[in-house]
Structure formats: C-alpha cells, structure tokens
Amino acid sequence: MLLRVRNLKKVYPNGTQALKGINLEVREGEFVGIMGPSGSGKSTLLHIIGGLDKPTEGEVFLFGKDITKMSEDELAEFRKRRIAYIFQFYYLLEDFTVLENLLIIAEMVGIKDKERKAKEILEFLRLSHRLNHKPYQLSGGEQQRVAIGRALITEPKLILADEPTGNVDTQESFRIFELFKKLNKGGITFVVATHDENLKGFFRRIVKLRDGKVEEEITQPQ
Numbered sequence: 142m143l144l145r146v147r148n149l150k151k152v153y154p155n156g157t158q159a160l161k162g163i164n165l166e167v168r169e170g171e172f173v174g175i176m177g178p179s180g181s182g183k184s185t186l187l188h189i190i191g192g193l194d195k196p197t198e199g200e201v202f203l204f205g206k207d208i209t210k211m212s213e214d215e216l217a218e219f220r221k222r223r224i225a226y227i228f229q230f231y232y233l234l235e236d237f238t239v240l241e242n243l244l245i246i247a248e249m250v251g252i253k254d255k256e257r258k259a260k261e262i263l264e265f266l267r268l269s270h271r272l273n274h275k276p277y278q279l280s281g282g283e284q285q286r287v288a289i290g291r292a293l294i295t296e297p298k299l300i301l302a303d304e305p306t307g308n309v310d311t312q313e314s315f316r317i318f319e320l321f322k323k324l325n326k327g328g329i330t331f332v333v334a335t336h337d338e339n340l341k342g343f344f345r346r347i348v349k350l351r352d353g354k355v356e357e358e359i360t361q362p363q
C-alpha cells in the first residue's frame with residue numbers, strides 16, 4: 142500500500158473540525174479522485190497527506206512510514222523525489238523563465254542531467270516554444286503545465302494535486318487530465334482533489350467527502 146490514512150482528524154485552532162476521522166488507502170499505480178463540495182475537507186486532507194500540515198489525531202503511512210511522526214527536516218528529506226504537489230494557483234517563480242523554473246527545482250532535489258530532462262518534460266507538456274518566457278507571458282493553462290513540469294522534474298512516485306484545473310477553462314482542464322492519465326500509465330500514482338463534476342469520468346476510484354467524512358467510495362468501470 143502506497144498510502145494508508147487511519148482515523149485522521151483535523152481541528153483548526155479556531156475550532157473548525159475539518160476532518161472527522163478519515164480512513165483511506167491508495168495502492169501504487171492508482172488514479173484516485175477526492176471529490177466533494179467546497180469546505181468538505183479536500184484541501185486539508187491533501188495537505189496532511191503531503192506533509193504540509195499536521196493532523197490533530199490519526200496516522201498517515203506513506204511508503205510504509207508514518208509521516209505524522211517525522212520532524213520538519215525528516216519530512217522535507219522524505220518528500221524529495223517521492224511526492225510532488227500541484228496547486229490551483231501555480232506558485233511559479235515569477236522572475237524566472239519557464240526553463241529556469243524547472244532547473245531550480247531540479248537543482249534543489251539533486252537531479253542529474255537536469256537541462257536535458259527539463260527540456261524533454263517541457264516538450265512532453267507542449268511548452269518547447271515557451272522555454273524563455275516568464276510566467277506572466279503565459280496563459281493559465283500554460284502556467285499550470287509549467288507547474289506540472291516542476292512536479293515531474295523531481296521524478297515523483299506520487300503526485301498530489303489540489304484543484305489543479307480550478308483556474309483554467311473546461312477544454313484545458315480535460316487536456317491536463319489527459320496528461321495526468323498518461324503519466325499515471327507511466328507509473329506515477331495520483332491523488333487529485335476536485336469539486337468539478339465534469340472531471341468525474343477520469344477517475345477509476347472516487348472518494349467522496351462531505352463535512353469532513355468519507356461519504357462514499359465509488360469505483361467506476363473504465
């Protein structure tokens with residue numbers, strides 16, 4: 142099991158109970174959707190799974206290790222080359238070009254032959270004509286593809302995406318999901334949070350959240 146979440150609870154300092162005992166398992170190679178209305182706890186769950194926030198109670202086993210017990214330093218080292226995160230708002234480095242955005246991450250996580258790999262990835266993402274552009278010169282969809290490129294250059298086993306298509310039109314969101322499916326076939330496990338019902342059909346398995354709880358799990362024929 143790549144991910145095992147046990148009785149996960151999160152109470153924010155202001156008293157909001159965002160997660161009320163979540164259980165979830167994801168096997169290697171899966172493409173899982175976390176769906177549910179706004180406020181149901183999708184982002185909180187993804188943040189905790191990705192080690193960006195700590196739960197109030199419960200366990201998160203990733204690759205067999207309980208990440209809730211790790212220190213910040215241990216966690217940072219553990220995440221490297223294993224887990225990548227894609228957000229709704231791309232969080233690109235605005236002063237750097239598309240290519241540099243990938244190279245800086247590659248340098249940070251210690252990827253060899255990074256220029257060749259970055260160019261390969263950007264070609265796969267249909268961004269070869271944008272290598273020397275800065276983020277502000279790109280469309281929303283292109284910026285999100287750069288963010289995907291930043292995830293891919295770290296060679297992750299697991300990609301966590303939180304409303305990755307929240308800022309692009311329907312056509313572009315389908316393209317992004319097609320890309321995800323291709324990468325998933327190549328062996329990367331995906332856990333994707335979205336409230337967009339139009340994207341339902343892409344998932345083999347959907348975990349539906351409501352009010353901080355798993356309301357139901359749906360497995361769809363593909």
Ligand SMILES: Nc1ncnc2c1ncn2[C@@H]1O[C@H](COP(=O)(O)OP(=O)(O)O)[C@@H](O)[C@H]1O
Nearest residue numbers: 153155157159178179180181182183184185186
């Ligand atoms: N930092 C925070 N502090 C307090 N409450 C929060 C915080 N982040 C989220 N919440 C609350 O927790 C609940 C779940 O939010 P969230 O995980 O963002 O849901 P979703 O991603 O499904 O919209 C909501 O009631 C939200 O208002």
Ligand SMILES: [Mg+2]
Nearest residue numbers: 183184185304
């Ligand atoms: Mg959210």
